[in-house]
Amino acid sequence: MIKIGILGYGNLGRGVEAAIKQSPDMELTGVYTRRSPDSLKINTEGVAVRNASELEQKRDDIDVLVICGGSATDLPAMTPKYAKLYNVIDSFDTHARIPEHFANVDAAAKAGETVGIISCGWDPGMFSVNRLYSTSILPVGNAYTFWGKGVSQGHSDAVRRIEGVLDARQYTIPVEKALNSVRAGENPELTTREKHTRECFVVAEDGADLARIENEIKTMPNYFDEYDTTVHFISAEEMKRDHSGLPHGGSVIYSGQTSGGNNHVVEYSLNLDSNPEFTGAVLIAYARAAYKLSGEKSFGAKTVFDIAPAYLSPLSGDELRAHYL
Amino acid sequence: MIKIGILGYGNLGRGVEAAIKQSPDMELTGVYTRRSPDSLKINTEGVAVRNASELEQKRDDIDVLVICGGSATDLPAMTPKYAKLYNVIDSFDTHARIPEHFANVDAAAKAGETVGIISCGWDPGMFSVNRLYSTSILPVGNAYTFWGKGVSQGHSDAVRRIEGVLDARQYTIPVEKALNSVRAGENPELTTREKHTRECFVVAEDGADLARIENEIKTMPNYFDEYDTTVHFISAEEMKRDHSGLPHGGSVIYSGQTSGGNNHVVEYSLNLDSNPEFTGAVLIAYARAAYKLSGEKSFGAKTVFDIAPAYLSPLSGDELRAHYL
Secondary structure, three states, X not given: OEEEEEEOOOHHHHHHHHHHOOOOOEEEEEEEEOOOHHHOOOOOOOOXXXXXXXXXXXXXXXXXXXXXXXXXXXXXXXXXXXXXOOEEEOOOOOHHHHHHHHHHHHXXXXXXXXXXXXXXXXXXXXXXXXHHHHHHHOOOEEEEEEEOOEEOHHHHXXXXXXXXXXXXXXXXXXXXXXXXXXXXXXXXXXXXXXXXXXXXXXEEOOOOOHHHHHHHHXXXXXXXXXXXXXXXXXXXXXXXHHOOOEOEEEEEEEXXXXXXXXXXXXXXXXXXXXXXXXXXXXXXXXXHHHHHHHHOOOOEEEOHHHOOHHHHOOOOHHHHXXXXX | OEEEEEEOOOHHHHXXXXXXXXXXXXXXXXXXXXXXXXXXXXXXXXXXXXXXHHHOOOOOOOOEEEEOOOOOXXXXXXXXXXHOOOEEEOXXXXXXXXHHHHHHHHHXXXXXXXXXXXXXXXXXXXXXXHHHHHHHHOOOEEEEXXXXXXXXXXXXXXXXXXXXXEEEEXXXXXOHHHHXXXXXXXXXXXXXXXXXXXXXXXXXXXXXXXHHHHHHHHOXXXXXXXXXXXXXXXXXHXXXXXXXXXXXXXXXXXXXXXXXXXEEEEEEEEEEOOHHHXXXXXXXXXXXXXXXXXXXXXXXXXXXXXXXXXXXXXXXXXXXXXXXX
């Protein structure tokens, strides 16, 4: 059994926990938190909740530590720190800082003789893998990534920070016309506005200036100003009833031409009822890879690009060739 | 430059040749044929056409030999034979015989200190990779593979063997209702008949008994009897005008459940104007992997399951992490 520790028990940590329950070759041996362990009630019977400080001395009951922190400040510090002691995996998703994060984790993991898999999940993650396969197979062509329909937590948070907003949920929605053009192999050039729209559901304080809130959302730089955004004011009850899930998804569509003059469209799409549960499931499949790579002494930082698909499976090469090829 | 030889110059060999033209790190150094070399006119200027017998003595102008033969009798003999001397790659697609073929190529490649990648293309190949990723990430769920709309060469050949048939083209067509049910996460149980229909375009001899031909097609065991098949009799001119391409494609759809109770649908789909050109492009991307693996002395037989995505790209790890993750 591969012994898994989870550091951080938010939505993603619970998604990882859910995935371990479906993995016959894995067991959860502990959840680690920076909060008071007594304050956490987890979904797995008989598993200890411990303070993160207990990870500082190398523990024998962790083969792979799954680090479920935020990309802004948590993961840049935590993943290199724990890579010195444990095989680790994270979902670092600040694309521009991936090279720096990779270098830091690589140095720590090589020093600690561990494996550190970074930027795992679906984007970065499975979407990246599909972009790479397609561009490698069809070097002449265009890659398009569409997100949604789904909840963007970053955009929801941005709306919540506006004065007078009690709660908010933001859905990113791909534009059907753009999707259809790409799927038809038309290779369109698309602006930001032409690719996605944004839809916000907002619970406002009693007596708040709704027109001012709507205007602040629609003109918010980086988050909304380049998009067509619709805003709906709803009640707290409606929010709870209709918007408590965290669905997401999207498509990587590659439209490529071979030199014989033919066009080929390759699409990888996800339709996820729960973003954190799917992301957790991806992390757990790659945690298995980290464990196997560690056994082969293939130490250092890795990404999804560096890991052969067979490493994600509990099955042997013989079984995979006989039944999955 | 990676030096590529092509053995066999049918549709697939020409597809491989087309892919090499788009690969800046590769050059075609020779086309090898069992026919008379003089009878072949290839699409690359200045490249020699040689008899296959010239491969028997190890040649220095081949880093990877792409073997474009049939799975029934060619590849089981040719791939192990040439793996003793060259890094090789094939598109062996008789699923039931893959374990045996793998073992034969593995023994030859280990003896010859070469790399032999078998069963490469899109099914087996990219479809297999996607089946494996999805089942590894979501172990509880169902994988569905749909083929088409596209030309099945095996079925077209089967119709051509019927008495009175001059030419035939068979399209495999996925049933829209089944596709939609799978995409909706309904996890249906589907019979063969419910998944695909078959459509045949037939040029018959003058005076042939069309009713007899149609009946022979529709009742042909293994090929047609389990499907709803439609048959259209057309002229040779219509065949040439409307059915001279070799489009194909399909979808691998995985519908999985996480233990939190949520459903997730993952779809990988291909819409290919030219089946052999796309398959050739996949072979060439994996030929690059064979070359790299050979440089690392990772000898023996491999499949797409054993090869990390980065091996398919001419770019460095730094470039891939900076721009594709």
